[in-house]
Amino acid sequence: VKLSWKINLALISLLVVSLGIQARMRLDRELALFEREMRQDQHVMGRSLRHAVEDEWQDSGPDAALAMVERLDAREEGVRIRYVEHGAAGARAPELESALPLLQPGGDLSRIEPDERDGPGWMYTYVHLDLPGAEAAAPMLEIRESLAAQRAYVRATSLRIAEWLGVTLAGTTVVVMLLMRWLVGRPVAALAAHARRVGAGDFGSRVGFDTGDELGQLARELDQMAGGLAAAQQALRIEQQAREEAIEQLRHADRLASVGRLAAGIAHELGTPLNVAMARAQMIEAWEVDDEADARVNASSIAEQCGRMVVIIRQLLDFARPRRLEVGTEDLRAIASDALELVAPLGRRRGVSLTLADGPPVFARVDRGQVQQVLLNLLSNAIAASPPGGTVTASVAGAERDGARIAVHDQGSVAAEHLPRVFEPFFTTKDVGEGTGLGLSVSHGIVREHGGSIEVRSPPGAGTTFEVHLPPGG
């Protein structure tokens, strides 16, 4: 865990600083102790030597005393002893000169001198000698001891401290890492795995531990969050289901309404001719006719009504039966031109002029007869809706990528409440016998089978436009 390393690093830095300071203080203390002991040793030695030399000087004279000093010097291993006279040549430690007058008879003084060649240095102790006849020269004993032992001691102690520091730090690292893994690594891994599961949509998953600390609190919050998400998801699912059911009900109702309207339309369309035909047939049956000629008139009326019913039924079949398209590459402009020609007499009768907007041929893969049927329906509707002296404009446009577009525009208008219903089978505003209301629904079916769409626009005061869109290719 990276976090463990960070905490470990912080802790180790802290430890290094505090333990370093402590070690340094300990080393200084031990050094001072070592020095004090060394100095004491030299003082004790100096005092005993002083008595010996003073006695010898008094008993056997200066030469014997100096010879004794030389003997003593040779005897002590690591300790050099000399007779010096203050101010005399060869006396060491000229720095001591200022302190020498303070040196009382019987007193002593010591100091540490660094070595000239970067050696460990020396500790000197001067002992004042009380010799008769030598007062003016201030005779002293010089005891000199190498500090090599001290240096070795310092080195050994430093090494020991470093070892101890290393072991302490290594131990701390191990303990911290183990603790972090146990207290942080494991729960965090569990939390991450849990978050992954929740992210993947498993809201039923629980973290499954409670350490009672901040991570435990986080785990509890996560569990609560997952619970909340699960509830929200459940609510959403129920709502979605309700919505789907509502939509299905609406669709069902809509289907029923459509079937109802279709049935009403059929009943209405067939009802009138059937009534007429039945009445005539009953008249003939009861011989309520004047003569045979009258009977024949009635019979032909029956035949006429039956013919009308046959037409209606054929139209109905056209609407209901799946048509088989006979598709070929056709020029839509040519089809429109033919259709315009076919409805021209109707236009003339109504005083409505027909135009086809100029343009290049537009080729599309369509069933020629079917598309012509659509155009005939749209054009005859437009003529019927046009005011006297009005103009019906057809236009054909096409683009390789966008497909083809056929539009029929007239100067009439569709009532806003009729607009959504014009494509319904049997929806008509025309009088009985003038329209069955199947033209647009049949057209709609044909266009749909071509993979296209048909729409109507009738903004107030701007006429009505029916637009057929055929997809590219085909």
Ligand SMILES: Nc1ncnc2c1ncn2[C@@H]1O[C@H](COP(=O)(O)OP(=O)(O)OP(=O)(O)O)[C@@H](O)[C@H]1O
């Ligand atoms: N160009 C138009 N302008 C205004 N109203 C229109 C137009 N085209 C269609 N309509 C309205 O839509 C109704 C349905 O048209 P549709 O062609 O389906 O049936 P229809 O023309 O009434 O009868 P038919 O079955 O003989 O075509 C029409 O009765 C008319 O009210």
Ligand SMILES: [Mg+2]
């Ligand atoms: Mg029509």
